[in-house]
Amino acid sequence: MNHSPKSFSIMSVVCQTIGHKYTETRKITNHIHEYKCKHCGREVTENSAGNIELLTNKVKQINNNVAEFFERKNRKIPA
Numbered sequence: 001m002n003h004s005p006k007s008f009s010i011m012s013v014v015c016q017t018i019g020h021k022y023t024e025t026r027k028i029t030n031h032i033h034e035y036k037c038k039h040c041g042r043e044v045t046e047n048s049a050g051n052i053e054l055l056t057n058k059v060k061q062i063n064n065n066v067a068e069f070f071e072r073k074n075r076k077i078p079a
């Protein structure tokens with residue numbers, strides 16, 4: 001049997017070699033999105049400065065607030 005429990009870290013090596021394969025998981029605003037790597041599960045987001053940063057719990061919370069604000073701002077008719 002060649003069942004390797006290290007497949008996760010092998011995928012991380014793939015990411016280090018060819019780069020992460022990010023797919024969009026959430027839209028925060030027109031310019032800010034959250035992404036997740038299909039290979040290693042690493043989550044990142046764009047920040048307000050347009051840079052990619054690691055999606056930590058703190059950053060996720062900020063994004064939640066931004067998304068809420070963005071939604072409210074774009075809703076023309078009050079609920």
Ligand SMILES: [Zn+2]
Nearest residue numbers: 015020037040
């Ligand atoms: Zn990756």
